[in-house]
Amino acid sequence: MNYDVAKNLHDVLGNLPEGVRLVAVSKFHPNEYLQAAYDEGQRIFGESHEQELKLKQETLPKDIKWHFIGHLQTNKVKYIAPYIDMVEAVDSLKLLKEINKQAAKHDRVIKVLLELHIAQEATKYGLTPDACRQLLAEGEWRELHNVQICGIMMMASNTDDEQQIRKEFMETADFFDEVKAEYFADDDAFCERSWGMSHDYKIAVECRSTMVRVGTTIFGPRVY
Template sequence: MKEKVNSIMAKKGLSFDDIIMVAVTKTVDVDRINEAIELGVTDIGENKVQEIQDKYQKINSNVKWHMIGHLQSNKVKYIIDKVCMIHSLDRMSLAEEIQKRAEEHNISVDVLIQVNIAEEDSKFGLKKEEVIPFIESIRDFSRIRVKGLMTIAPYVENPEEVRFVFRDLKNLFEKIKELNIPNIDMKYLSMGMTNDYEIALEEGANIVRIGTGIFGKRLYKGD
């Protein structure tokens, strides 16, 4: 995988070191996660607050935690001081709760705005046209540092079919960057998973979220 990434990034004059690969550890046990960290994984991502709580004290402390799943406002307090970035800010009530809890801990929190580019009913996130007004509305939240955008593309057999999703998000990313909104830093574009990360990188992603590609197929309860 590292070779594939380097090959794609080389065309941009960049390398593997210019992206963040978040290892998605949903349902992965602690021993396997620590083994992955020993082999070089530096960032891990969890979809559920409960899994962060269960694993946090048992995981190698050198790793950075990312909250990549939908975040309920009433659960912010459990992870606010544990994660380096929340990838899924998508509504004012969540922003208010992050601000409140960050003030209590006297910290600032890096966040990405989740955008539902494909407007799938099954996915969370703002519609494309809602993003700039939302960002404008939270720019004065002193404890929230907006660092970029995140999206999840529809799952398809041929990832070329979702190239437009990544391209549209990159265009929005650049548009926001040009606006120079105070307290808003378009630094990270989090898009692409095991099935489509190559297309996402080609279209400008600098954070990819890889689960199956690192840990193999998950066996969920009921499978």
């Protein structure tokens, strides 16, 4: 391996305060890179392609917690439902219901995060704060017993403007507090604030993130 995954992993972990967990974003990286991180103690890996994930899941250690971090199409849920630990980007009630349905078939409860769209650019996915409020207010999610809503995820604008990034993270942190108080005050599982990636995770942890998604900094450029 020409990339020092172990060293990079420990460099990133060294920047994370207590209580912040790392999702090692391993999509498009070969199994030996994941194994190298695993051997150093990393257990949460993020993937966003169902077929690639299937191959990795079949061949890598069984105690890995796989997070699906990309946009998930409803017709793909059934393929990952047997083993996925968390779906990090739920952007519609329709997707939430499909995850619930497929999880029930395997007698599982799948953890999910609601994806918030705050960023300035017109990225395709995520609930606006108002749409998220509406989804929760309508309450249909309460009937879904095979999914567990564990918090909020978002991606900041792709910009070098640290003030802008910080503003978006803090806006999301405030939104988390609002939703927590309104709907999940007695639910300890609703605790995750997933924001921060390779280029901005250090800012994210200052802005109350509990989970950062870092790939390139650990594994190097993607191998397509």
